[in-house]
Amino acid sequence: MHQRTPWLPTTLACAFALGVAPSAHADVVLHAFNWPYATVQARAAQIQAAGYRAVLVAPAYRSEGTAWWARYQPQDYRVIQHLLGDTTAFRNMVNALQSRGVRVYADVILNHMANEAAQRSDLNYPGSRVLGIYAGNSGYYNSQRLFGTLASNFLSASDFGPARCIGDYNNVFEVQAWRLCGGGGDAGLPDLTANDWVVSQQRAYLQALKGYGVKGFRIDAAKHMPASHLNRVLTADLKSGVHVFGEIITSGGAGNLEHDRFLAPYLRDTDHGAYDFPLFSAIRSAFSFNGTMSTLVDPGAVGLALPNARAITFTVTHDIPNNAGFRYQILDRTDETLAYAYVLGRDGGTPLLYSDNNESGDNRWVNAWNRDDLRRMVGFHNGMLGRDMQVLSHGSCYLVFRRGDAGIVGINKCGGPVNATVKTSGSVLWWNTSYTDALGSGSVVRISSGSYTFNLPARTARMWRR
Numbered sequence: 300m301h302q303r304t305p306w307l308p309t310t311l312a313c314a315f316a317l318g319v320a321p322s323a324h325a326d327v328v329l330h331a332f333n334w335p336y337a338t339v340q341a342r343a344a345q346i347q348a349a350g351y352r353a354v355l356v357a358p359a360y361r362s363e364g365t366a367w368w369a370r371y372q373p374q375d376y377r378v379i380q381h382l383l384g385d386t387t388a389f390r391n392m393v394n395a396l397q398s399r400g401v402r403v404y405a406d407v408i409l410n411h412m413a414n415e416a417a418q419r420s421d422l423n424y425p426g427s428r429v430l431g432i433y434a435g436n437s438g439y440y441n442s443q444r445l446f447g448t449l450a451s452n453f454l455s456a457s458d459f460g461p462a463r464c465i466g467d468y469n470n471v472f473e474v475q476a477w478r479l480c481g482g483g484g485d486a487g488l489p490d491l492t493a494n495d496w497v498v499s500q501q502r503a504y505l506q507a508l509k510g511y512g513v514k515g516f517r518i519d520a521a522k523h524m525p526a527s528h529l530n531r532v533l534t535a536d537l538k539s540g541v542h543v544f545g546e547i548i549t550s551g552g553a554g555n556l557e558h559d560r561f562l563a564p565y566l567r568d569t570d571h572g573a574y575d576f577p578l579f580s581a582i583r584s585a586f587s588f589n590g591t592m593s594t595l596v597d598p599g600a601v602g603l604a605l606p607n608a609r610a611i612t613f614t615v616t617h618d619i620p621n622n623a624g625f626r627y628q629i630l631d632r633t634d635e636t637l638a639y640a641y642v643l644g645r646d647g648g649t650p651l652l653y654s655d656n657n658e659s660g661d662n663r664w665v666n667a668w669n670r671d672d673l674r675r676m677v678g679f680h681n682g683m684l685g686r687d688m689q690v691l692s693h694g695s696c697y698l699v700f701r702r703g704d705a706g707i708v709g710i711n712k713c714g715g716p717v718n719a720t721v722k723t724s725g726s727v728l729w730w731n732t733s734y735t736d737a738l739g740s741g742s743v744v745r746i747s748s749g750s751y752t753f754n755l756p757a758r759t760a761r762m763w764r765r
Contacts, residue, residue, distance in 0.1 A: 324542055324649050325648075325684055326351075326353055326402075327350060327351050327352065327643070327649075327651075327677050328351070328352075328353040328354065328404060328515075328649060328651045328652070329346060329353070329354045329355070329652055330354075330355045330616075330617065330651050331355065331356055331357075331654060331668070332357075332367075332617045332653060332654065332655040332656075332664075333357055333370065333383065333617075333656055334356070334383070334656065335382075335383045335388075336356065336357070336384030336391070337388055337391075339354060339396070340388070340391055340392040340395040343392075343395040343396050343398075343399050344399065346396070346399075346401055346668070347396075347400065349668065349674045349677060350674065350677035350678050351401060351652075351668070351677065352400070352401060352402065353402040353515060353542075354396060354401060354403055355405075355406060355515070356389075356403060356404070356405060356406065357370050357383045358370045358371060358373070358406045358407065359379045359389050359405050359508060360373045360375060360377075360378070360381075360408075360504070361373070361374045361378050361379065361380045361429070364382070365382055367617075367658045369381075369382075370382075370383070371408055371519060372412070372413035373408050373411075373413060374415075374426070375424060375425040375429065375449075375453065376445070376446075376500060376501070376503075376504035377444055377445055377446055377447045377449060377504075378433075378443045378445060380440075380443060385443050386443035386444070386445065387443065389511065393512045394512070397512055402514035402515060403514060403515070404513070404514065404516065404517060404542065405508050405513045405515070406517045406519060407505065407516045407517060407518055407519060408520065409501050409524065409532060410488075410491065410521075410524050411479065411488035411490050411520070411523075412424050413488070413489075414486060414487060414489070416486035421456065422455060422459050422489055423452040423454065423456075424454040425453075433449045433450075437449075445504065445507035445508070446503045446504065446507045447500075453500055454491075454497070454500070457494070458491060458494060458497050459489045459491060460476055460477065460478075460490040461476070461477065462486065462487070462489075463477045464477060464478050464479075464485075465478065465479060469556055469560065471560055474522065474523055474561070475522075475524060475525050477490060479520070479523065493527065493528035493531055498528075498531045502532055502534075502537065505532065505533070505537055506537060509541060513541070514540065514541055514542065515541060515542035515543070515544075516533075516541060516542075517544055517545075518543065518544070518545040518546065518571070521546050521565065521571075522546065522547045522548060522562075522565075526564065526569050527568075529569055529571070530568070533569075538570075543572065544609075545572070545573050545574070546573075546574055546616075547561050547562040547573050547574065547576070548574070548618070548625075549561065549576045549577065549580075550576070550580060551577065551603075552580060552581070552598075552601075552603040552604070553577070553601075555577075558576075558602075562576070562577075566605070572605075572610065572611055572649065573605060573610070573611065574611045574613065574616065574651075575604060575610040575612045575648055577602065577603045577604055577605060578604040578605065578610065578612055579612075580603065581595060581598040581603040582595065582614065582630075582641065582642075583628065586630060586638060590695075591694070591695040592694065592695065592696060592697055592698040592710065593694065595641060595693075595698055596690045596693050596698070605648070607646070607648055610647060610648035610649065611648065611649050612647070612648035612650050612651065613642065613651045613653065614638040614639050614642060614653075615628075615629065615630070616651075620655075620659035620661055620664070621658055633758050636672065636673075636760070637710050637758070637759075637760050639676055640676060640708060640710055640738075640762060641710060643677060643680040644676070644680065644702070644706075644710075644760075644762055645708075646683070646686065646687060646688035646702065652667065652668060652673065652677070653667065654667040654668035655667075671739070672738055672739075675737050675738050675739060676738070676762065679706065679737045679764060682706065683703070683705060683706050686702045686703030686704075686706070687702070687703055688702055691719075691721045692719040692721050692753070694717070696712055696713035696715075696717050697709065697710060697711045697755055699721065701726075704727040704728055705764065705765045706763065707728070707734055707753075707761075707762075708762050708763075709753050709755045709760065709761040709763075710755070710761075711756065711760075712758065713757060713758070714758065715757050716756050716757055717754075718752050718754055719752065719755065720750055720751070720752045721751055721752075722749065722750050723746050723748070723750055723751050724750075726746075728746055729746070729765060731746070731747055732745065732746075732765060734763035734764060735763060736761045736762060736763050736764075737762045737763070738760065738762055740759075740761065743763075
C-alpha cells in the first residue's frame with residue numbers, strides 16, 4: 300500500500316526543480332558559546348559532519364576581561380581583540396567554516412558599551428588607555444582594523460543616554476532608554492542613543508562583519524532597544540542575505556506582560572526573527588510535574604509559539620545557566636533531552652543548540668554539540684526539512700507526530716511506558732515499510748493494518764525514520 304516515487308516531498312521537489320533550496324533559516328545553529336575562534340576553526344570538519352549548517356560565535360570586537368560576560372561589554376567596534384581571538388583568527392574561522400558550507404552568525408551588542416566607571420569618569424571609547432595600546436603597536440592593530448581609524452576615540456558622552464539605572468523592568472521607556480545596572484551603586488552599562496553618528500558606526504561595523512562573510516546577526520539585549528534604532532541600523536541592504544534575530548526574553552506568550560509590551564511590538568515593528576521564549580514557556584509547562592504534553596500539540600494556535608519563519612527555538616540559552624535570575628528555567632537533564640527531540644523533530648523555527656565550556660559549573664553542556672543522541676536528532680531534523688507535521692496522538696504523558704510520510708516522533712515524559720494506538724488507514728504513512736529509530740535504540744515501526752500501537756518506554760523519545 301502507498302506505493303510512492305522517491306522520498307522527496309512535493310514542496311522540496313518543486314523547490315529543487317526551480318533551482319531554489321529550502322529556507323536556510325530552518326537549519327540547526329550551533330551556539331559555540333564562549334569558544335575561542337581557533338577552536339571553532341579546528342572543529343569545522345566535525346561541525347559540518349554533525350549536521351550543523353550555521354555557528355553562532357562569540358561577539359567580535361575589542362573587549363577585556365576573562366569572565367564570559369566580559370565579551371558582552373564592547374570597548375571598540377573597529378577592531379576584534381579579546382581573550383577568544385582577534386580579527387585574523389575571526390577571518391580564518393569564517394573561511395574554514397565557509398569552505399565546508401557552514402555559515403557564521405555573529406553575536407552583536409548594539410545597546411551599550413563596557414562599564415568602565417571604576418577606571419575613568421569619561422565616556423570616550425575606547426578611551427585614552429586603549430588608544431595608547433594601539434599607538435604602541437600600530438602595525439599589529441592596523442592589520443586587525445575593521446573600519447575607521449584607531450588614532451582617536453569613536454564615541455563620546457554625546458552618544459549616550461542618561462546615567463540612570465532601570466528601576467522598573469516592565470516600563471518600556473526605562474528599559475529602552477536607561478542603563479542595565481547590577482545594583483549596589485553600580486553605574487551600569489552606558490546606554491547608546493540612536494543619533495546619526497552612532498548609527499553610522501554601528502552600520503559600518505556590521506557591514507565590515509558582513510564583508511568578512513558573516514551570514515547572521517544575533518542582536519543581544521534587543522529588548523532594551525527601540526525598534527526605530529534597530530531599523531535605522533539594519534536597513535534592507537545590510538539585511539540582504541543575512542539572518543537577523545533578536546533576544547527578547549519573556550516569561551510567556553500572548554497575554555504575558557513582557558510578551559505584549561516587548562516581544563509583540565518587536566515582531567510588529569521589525570522583520571527580524573526572535574528567540575521563541577513563548578514556545579520555551581510551553582515546553583517548560585508541558586514537562587512540569589503537573590503539566591501535559593498536549594500543550595505542545597499546536598502552541599502557536601494559542602499564542603505560545605512564534606511564527607515558524609521568525610522563531611529561534613531552543614531548550615536552553617547561555618543566560619539560563621549562567622545568570623542566577625534565570626537558573627529556575629533549567630530543565631531536568633532527561634526532560635531537556637526529550638525537549639530537544641521535540642524542538643528538533645517538529646516542523647517550525649530555527650533550532651539553536653547550546654554548547655559551552657562549563658562556564659556555569661554545571662558540567663552539563665560541555666561538548667553537547669557532539670553528543671551522539673543530539674547529533675542523531677540533528678540528522679533527523681535535516682532529513683525532515685520541508686515536510687509537514689501532523690500530531691497523531693497525545694496525552695498528559697506523551698506526544699506522537701509524523702513528519703510527512705518519512706518520519707515519526709514519539710515522546711514519553713512520564714515514569715511508566717505508554718502505548719498509543721493510532722488510526723493508520725488513509726494516512727500518508729507507508730505500510731509494510733520499516734521506520735527505524737534514528738536515535739539508535741533498534742526500535743522499528745512497521746504498519747500493516749488500519750491501526751498501529753506505538754510503544755513508548757518511560758522517559759524516552761523515539762525518532763523513527765523511513
